[in-house]
Amino acid sequence: MEKLNLQDDVQNCDGEDELSLFRQQWQRELEITPPPKREPDPPPAQAEPLSDEDRAKELFLRGVEMERGGKLYEAIQNYKRAMQILPDVELRLYESSDLRSETPEAESVLEEVVRNNEDPDSDDEDAVEGEDLLARLQRITARKGVLCEMQYPTKSAHMSWLPYEVVLLILRWVVSADLDAASLERAAATCRGLYVCARDADIWRSLCLRTWGIECGTPRASGHSSWRQMYIERPRLLLNGCYISKTTYLRHGENSFQDQFYRPWYLIDYYRYLRLVYTI
Template sequence: MSLEKGKEDLKISNEETSEDDSDSESNLVPLFAEDEKDENDDSCDPTNVLHFQNSAETTLYNFRKEWKSELDSRLKESNAISMETKSRHEQLLHDAATKLFLEGVDCERRGDMWEAVRRYMGAVRMVPDIESKLYSEHSSSNLIEPNDCQRSRSRSLYGSHDLEKVLHKRVIERGKFFEPEFADKPCPVALLPVELLSILMRYIVGSELDVHGLELLSMTSIGFYLLARDEELWRAICRRTFGVKYIDSISFATVTNWRQMFITYPHPYLHGVYIGKMTYLRNGEASFQ
């Protein structure tokens, strides 16, 4: 009897335990279940969905805009740095080419033509148009405004701005082509007639057309300046330089000054040094093929 009673009590306790477990399982709520339920309820609202999409697009647009502006700023900084580096490099290259070119000029003046050509070529390799740049810089730095007082004085005395006419009038007033620098010393050149001096000027130019020497001689005195501006002399120089056919084909209405024509028209200069660069193709040996 006691054994059967014990079995019944155990059965009853097991049934109560199973009932309690079923009740507890029915009362258990999983974690975040209520939140997920609320979110599911909210997601069903179309207004909230549209608002979420708009906010996401706005955020993405702002991000792209900031990213693009950051890239643009970095690109500008890199371009500025590269331009500054490039300009600094070009300036250093220009300075080095200028130094070489001026050294070549000094060597040419001293008669060392080989060193002059070597320095000229080095300068041209660095900056191909270094000669024109230096010429423009030198000419712009040497521009000097004429003095108003001297200009008015020249007008009042001679009434002309042409230097040749002014000097010719001065020679007529003084009655002589040459004047000695010191009055107590003789001037043999002043004793020669003008016709003989004109022939001597042609010999100075010579067959090699030493126009540079002619210009240097014209700087010594008023008389030689006027003789070096003789139109017949410069016409002969132009005939030798450009050719007889070319000179004869030119109308005198277009050419009023033969010296100006010699200066402005392109032609090779026979004094100084020429530098140049030549590129050509050469076929290889047939035996190597």
């Protein structure tokens, strides 16, 4: 039994010596081996400074979020700061958003309506690619000899019986004293004969003279191709309808005597209506 114990002790001593030798060798290797070099972290990318327009838009949108969340007072502060930086920030946000739908021009819509209303059995044999629609319709009406044609036979009087001069007088009545050019365009969309009559230069010249006076100039002098283009593109007051001005402001309410920390606000909206009338 004593011999076995001595052998176990010798084996334990040998195992401890090997373990200590391994630890010493491992320690020396760690000291000799240089630590891996750590690559320095890249410097943080510096954000480009926001322009005044972007900063104003950010403040305005933040105010919108606060207003939706019920934080009216904080929203007003953001609105004020945005308006101080860029007064028309709301308009620019609207123009850059998807709320503003791209609508086709009235001229292209009207031409499309007239093309759709054309009789498929009366194709123009002399049609030229890229030709102006007005010139094409004038040639068709001149060849047929009438402005309008009856779709169904009738015994009563029909507008197609009227001469060209009388049709022009009716269209002048459509324009009326309100200078309602929109109704004139709607009448022109009914058929190609009225489309030709509604493009008469005398009607649009009369509209220009009654809008800007006898010293309104000429289309060529103002850089326009026709009286109609001059009337459409030149700034003017609208007489058919009314102008509506909406004013919104905030007013402090009375504090409650029971709760001094409650700050009531009143959002006031009122409208002003202005109608302009042409007088001779």
